[in-house]
Amino acid sequence: MIINSDGTKPIYVQIAEWLETEILNEHIKSDEKMYSQYQLAEMFNINPATAAKGLNILADGDILYKKRGLGMFVTPHARDVILSRRKNQILKLLVRDLVMEAERLKVSKEELIEMIRFEGKEGDGE
Structure with missing residues (x-):
């Protein structure tokens, strides 16, 4: 990244x-130790305090938990939390924007649904 x-x-x-995506892709699994703020700082050439802020977002979101003296670990339900949040926030915004753009372009709901179905089939390799 x-x-x-x-x-x-x-x-x-x-x-x-990025860390959420790593969890979704199962590169980092439930109950595994997460990168430390210093590892992230070195990986991305950023300030450790900046990396810590990113980790704290995930801890506040119930994706990571702290083990005193050992670091942060991925919660057992992290993937579900991330999937649910992304679906309910990001996907809804994308759909809303898509519907609004379709209305501006005078694309009917039926046409839009057919476009989505076609793209879904393309993604399935059909």
Whole structure:
């Protein structure tokens, strides 16, 4: 992952999102030890305090838990929490924007649904 320091999204948010994606892709599994703020700082050449902020977002979101003296670990239900939140926040926003753009372009609901079905089939390799 490349951190975009010129973008509008804060670096600590990018770190948190990258870690979530690593959990979703099961590169980091439930109850596994998470990278430390110093490991993340070294990996991405950022300040350890910035990395800690990203980790704290995940701890506050019930994705990571702290073991005193040992570091942070992935909660057993982290994937479910991430999937649910992304579906209920990100996907809903994307769908809302898609529907609004379709209305501006005078695309009927039926046409839009057919486009979605077609894209779904394309993604399935059909």
